[in-house]
Amino acid sequence: MNSQEFRQEIDIKRPRYLAKYYPLMETISNKGTTGGGDYIKFGPFFQTYMYAFMIGYHLGECNQIAGSGETKDFAPLNHWKPSEMVDYILMLIFSESEDKLGFSWEELESMNDDECKAAVSTIVRRIEGYANTGLNYIQDKFNNEKDEFRSPQVFINFLRDVVDDKVQ
Amino acid sequence: MASVIKSIAFKNFYNFYGDFENNTFTFSEGLNIINADNGMGKSKMYNGFLWIIKDMVYDSDLREPDGVVHSAIKIASEKAKNTDEVVDFGVRLVFEDDRKEYTITKSIKLTKDYASEIGWKVSLPRTDVLELDLLTHNSAIVYDLARQEEIIKVRLLSATMQPYSLLQGEAIDNIVDLTDSSNLASTVEALTDLSELKIIEKTCKTLYSGADKDLSTKQKACAQNKKGFDDAQAEKANILKQIKGSEESIELYKKELQQATEEADKYKGILANTEKRVEYREKLIALRTQLGKKEKELESLLSSINDNLFAKNPLPWLLYGTEGYVDAFIEKRGKYTEAMLAKKVLANPEALLASILPEGSPDDASLSKMLDECRCFVCNRPFTKDDEHYKHVEMLRNRSLKKPTTDDAKFKAFFGDIQKAVSPYMTVDTIFASIANSIKTQKAIENEIKTIHEQINTTLTEFKNYGGSENEDSGISDENILSAYDKALNAINLNQGYLTSATNQVIKLKEDLKACDKKLSEYGGAAVPQSYRDLKEIIEDAQIAFDRTKQRIYDEVIATLEKKSNEFYQKLTAGNNVDGGKLSFSKTSYDSIQLKVYNEAGGELTGASEGFQRMKKIAVLMAIISSKFGGGKFEYPFIADAPFSAFGKNFINNFFDTVPTVFKQCIIMIKDLYDVNSPQRISEDGQEILEKMKNGELPGTFYVLTVPEVGDPVNMITNIHSYKK
Amino acid sequence: MTTTELLKEVLKDKIFQEKYGIPQEELESISFDADSGYPVVEAIKTIIKLKDSSTPDVNVYKNIKQNIFNISE
Incomplete structure (x- = not known):
């Protein structure tokens, strides 16, 4: 498998999330429509997902969802916009240490096609894990500080909270 | 009989949370000041007085008075409503006259009702009155409703005097309506007891009618020429009928004239402000x-x-907070590249070495030139193209070009593409x-x-x-005002003409009447007893005397009113740069009093600023009160939510110097003595007044109202600070 | 105002001096206590007094007619 094939293998993947977060995803995304409602919204689901991923990544916890319950997915990675953000997420995952990833870049070179596919799955599982952590964080906020979601600054504020806590 | 308010207390009344004991103000004769900034309970306090006296409050949202039951939810303390399911709220006022002390408590109960639209059930208002004899100290509850009314509407504050004792900032324009000349006239009459003379005036008409009838009967009995007498009498009856008709018409014309004049004055005032209204309207739009x-x-x-x-x-x-992430990736990619290169070298070291030429060998450029010239620069011997020497040189040249690469790293492009995509995000500190x-x-x-x-x-x-209205449908637009004004002026001219004509008609008819009476007298002859003639003549003269006395007293009161109004007006406006003019009261042809303002040259001054308009009203108010025929201080309390915002410092000082000379007791709610920067929240002027009170120069009390600085508006309560009790 | 004050005010009118020739000092000393001797003054006193006690107009007339002018019914 070469670079192109490897990338294609990644691009067709549809990262999942736990179904219990569907109502939240729906509330704070507007699935391609704009405006309306009491709460501040993101755009499409993948934006919400990428946001959740960043939250989870800053929190430093990758809680993989395998065996945690029913899951849902949406669009494949190559449909996510902006594509640069997808690259950034992949960059973050590939930057992780060998014990987190389970393989080194060099080992990747000598993998056969099946092993490469397994590595791709690992990558996607880790993306899901961070997004899961992020969604849990946002859900918690929604349950306990719902009024925050009326402020236009809400998602910036959450991001700043997790980043600033990390610095401390 | 003078009344003095001893105290007012509030229970869960607007910002006054808690029981009566927690929100009590005690007052004395003289000047009682409640000093507070906007929103601290000043106007709400005034509403307390309004409730006791008129069962109303002033709704500042609607900018008009409203019944207490209708406003009950707004009146009840927000904090109490948030705390309890049943809220009692009310006002308690204690006042005394010469012999008795009265405690009036008015209250309403709210009970939480989740089913209702407003969330509360509102009880009917309750009034409790307690009477205490100051001599015997016996107290009794007053149950009789009529007596309760009398205590509130006569003893505390007479209903006639209410408009002049209750002064509220935003509603001042309704008090002493100077465009309503009959209003002013009827108030002057009330103050001068002219009502007695008016009754006598009516009596004299009856007496005259009786004397005239008796004389006529006697004349008829004595008349020789009965037919002539009857004819003359019929003529007289006809003249009297015409006089009556004309007098009724005169009354009608007077009314019409009054209405037309008031309309014209109203529009004149509005016209004067049209420019300002246009200016402010445009400003609002912008x-x-x-x-x-x-x-x-x-x-x-x-x-x-x-x-x-x-x-x-x-x-x-x-990407907030992702500093260094891209660098870390690049570093890892660098290590990956090195690792892959090292691996390559270890796997095939000769390929690497084979690609390097021995030291001293011609460089690539020389090798290429050798091939071009088909000559070896080392041994300086020629060769031909494609012979074995040519091919050797060619091999040497191609070997150096073929460098060992790491293109065998399968995912180099994968990681390279990622790096390329994320490299714009290396510096995220912005x-x-x-x-x-x-x-x-x-x-x-x-x-x-x-x-x-x-x-x-x-x-x-x-x-x-300036008379502006945001609802263009409800008022007359500025373009229509001029035509309405012209219409009113026309009506004035018309009715003045009719009035003059009817008056002249009456004069003529009265002369005819005199001639007729003379005729009847002649028909009656000397046989008619003189006493009948004397009776009629004396009653007529009495009628004249009473009428002229009424006019004289009226004129004297108007003259006094004018003099005192101007005295107060000058005192109130002293120190202002602008001349407010001189007030002039005049009786109009329709028996009302008209007030105009003239400048020094004698020209009418219209369109005075709002500040001066209000000073004019207050000056007239104080003059009316102090012009009471017979003199003396006004015997009811003067309660004002003072409208000083448009005025300068001079006016406030003048007001406090002047008002206590007219009113035995003043209770003034004011914000202009409030200074948020002073520890006591009292301005310099306020401190001066407080000092005078403390050293006995000025009798009275001084309160300051505050609210906590950082307050939840729903639970805001007013704190009362007493600086002089 | 009181009846005495009203009487004093009415008697200030010029008709009493000009038409009836009553001197000013005499006018000033007139009261309800004693007869002034002037029918016009007595008529005025009667009107003021009786209207103060809300006597009907017809009775006021009768009073003046009978007591001052001796005209019986």
């Missing part, structure tokens, strides 16, 4: 347009915040400034919006002060 733009700007900014999370330009905010800038811009726009709102409120107040 401000609202500006507000709309700012609100759109804010909306646009807020709705773009989430977009900024993913915006490519300048940098997506989602994101913080970008976010901060956005928040700063948001705050700036919000502040601008707040400022514009305040400007709109101020402009709207001024606009309304």
Whole structure:
């Protein structure tokens, strides 16, 4: 498998999330429509997902969802916009240490096609894990500080909270 | 009989949370000041007095009075409503006259009712009156409703005098309506007891009629020429009928004339302010347009915040806090590249070495030249193209070009593409400034919006002060005012003409009547006893004397009113740069009193500023009270939620110097002695007054109302500070 | 105002001096206590007094007619 094939293998993947977060995803995304409602919204689901991923990544916890319950997915990675953000997420995952990833870049070179596919799955599982952590964080906020979601600054504020806590 | 209010107390009444004991103000004769900034309970306190005296409160949202039951939910303390399911609220006033002390308590109960639209059940208002004899100290509850009414509406504050004793900032225009000349006239009459003379005037008409009838009967009995007498009498009856008809017409014309004059005055006043209204209206439009733009700007900014999370330009905010991440990736990629190269070398070292030429060998350029010239530069011997020497040189040249690469790394392109995509995000430190800038811009726009709102409120107040109405349908537009004014002027001319004509008619008819009476007298002859003639003549003269006395007293009161009004007016406006003019009271042809203002040259002064208009009203108010025929201080308390905002410092000082000379007791709620920067919250002027009170120069009390600085508006309560009791 | 005050005010009218020739000092000393001797003054006193006690107009007339002018019914 070469670079192109490897990338294609990644691009067709549809990262999942736990179904219990569907109502939240729906509330704070507007699935391609704009405006309306009491709460501040993101755009499409993948934006919400990428946001959740960043939250989870800053929190430093990758809680993989395998065996945690029913899951849902949406669009494949190559449909996510902006594509640069997808690259950034992949960059973050590939930057992780060998014990987190389970393989080194060099080992990747000598993998056969099946092993490469397994590595791709690992990558996607880790993306899901961070997004899961992020969604849990946002859900918690929604349950306990719902009024925050009326402020236009809400998602910036959450991001700043997790980043600033990390610095401390 | 004078009444003096001893205290007023509130229970869960607007910002006055808690029981009566917690919210009590005690008063004395003289000047009683309650000093507070806007929103601290000043006008609410005034509403307490209004409830006791008139069962009403002034609704500042509607800008008009409202019944207490209708306003009950607004009146009850917010804190009490949030705390309890049953809320009792009310006002308690204690006053005394010469012999008795009265405690009047008015209250309403609210009971929580989740099923109702307003959330509460409102009870009927309750009035409790307790009477205490100051001599015997016996007290009794007053159950009789008529007696309760009498205590409140006569003993505490006479209903006739209410308009002159209760002065409220925003409603001052309704008090002493100087455009209503009959209103002023009837008040003057009340003060001068002219009602007695009016009764006598009516009596004299009856007496005259009786004397005339008796004389006529006697004359008829004595008349020789009965037919002539009857004819003359019929003629007289006809003349009397015509006189009556003309007098009725005169009354009608007077009314019409009065109405037309008041209309004309009203429009004249409005016309004078038209320019100002136009100016403020345009200003409002401009401000609202500006507000709309700012609100759109804010909306646009807020709705773009989430977009900024993913915006490519300048940098997506989602990458806040990701400094160094790209560097880490590049470093790892570098290590990966080195590792792959090392691996390659270890796997095939000769390929690497084979690619390197021995030291001293010709370089690539020389080798290429050798091939071009087909000559070896080392041994200086020629060779031909494609012979074995040519091919050797060619091999040497090609070997150096073929460098060992790491193209065998399968995923080099994969990682390279990722790096290329994320390299714009190497420096993300500008994101913080970008976010901060956005928040700063948001705050700036919000502040601008707040400022514009305040400007709109101020402009709207001024606009309304000049007679402006936002609802163009309800009032007459400025374009129609002129034609309405012209119409009123025409009506004045017309009715004046009719009045003159009817008056002349009556004069003529009365002369005819005299001639007729003479005729009847002649028909009656000397046989008619003189006593009958004397009776009629004397009653006629009595009628004249009473009528002229009424006029004289009326004229004297008007003259006194004018003199005192001007004295008060000068005192109240002393120290102002602008001349407020001189007040002139005159009786009109329709038996009412008209007030005009003249400048020094004798020209009429119209369109005076709002400040001077109010001073004029207060001056007339004080003159009316102190012009009471017989003199003396006004015996009812003067209660004012003082409208000083348009006035200068001079007026306030003048007011406090002048008003206590007219009223035995003044209770003034004022914000202009409030200074938020002073520890006691009292301005310099306020301190001066307080000092005078403390050293006995000025009898009275001084209170300051405050609310906690950082307060939840729902639970806001007013704190009472007494500086002089 | 009181009846005495009203009487004093009415007697200030010029008709009493000009038409009836009553001197000013005499006018000033007139009261309800004693007869002034002037029918016009007595008529005025009667009107003021009786209207103060809300006597009907017809009775006021009768009073003046009978007591001052000796005209019986």
